[in-house]
Amino acid sequence: MTNSSTTSKPTGTGVLARHQAELDAGRFLIQRCGACQRAVYFPRVLCPHCGAEEPALVAPAGTGTVYAATTVRRKPEAGGDYNVCIVELDEGVRLMSRVEGMPPADVRIGLRVRARVVVPAGGSGMVVFDAATGDAA
Structure with a gap:
């Protein structure tokens, strides 16, 4: 197997x-x-x-809005809580990702976000989001 x-x-x-x-x-x-x-x-x-x-x-423009979000609960020794969300880009497509740089429980539907790509050492690039500051909702 x-x-x-x-x-x-x-x-x-x-x-x-x-x-x-x-x-x-x-x-x-x-x-x-x-x-x-x-x-x-x-x-x-x-x-x-x-x-x-x-x-x-x-x-894409790289901006969008959190369409759906949830917090995944984990023990602190396992890395702690994290969020999983669906983001609707301003172009109209949706993708599953996460919002970084803020407590997982603070990620809410309607939050404006900006995409960035992270490439972990030895890993594959992936799209994550940060809360957008100064963008109109």
Whole structure:
């Protein structure tokens, strides 16, 4: 029996591998369909809205709003509590992530956030969010 790791990187030249390579380089990209102009995330070969092939990888504004949030409770010796949230980017797509830099219980629906990419030593790049200061809600 093999154990599949959730941190394994896609291999090859497909859209998922290109997307992960961009994250590993510190760049967050979503897709925009050239046919219907709608945003797409998580990257895929066909636009889920109109079926057009290969939506282009583009840089999002990086801002959004917490759409849903929960606090995961853990013992302090296991690292303590953390939050898991769904963020709706201003482009209209949603992704699961976390908000850093504030107590997990303070992450609330409607909180304005800004994306950044973190690349842990020896790990894969991932998108996390920080509370946005000075942005209108």
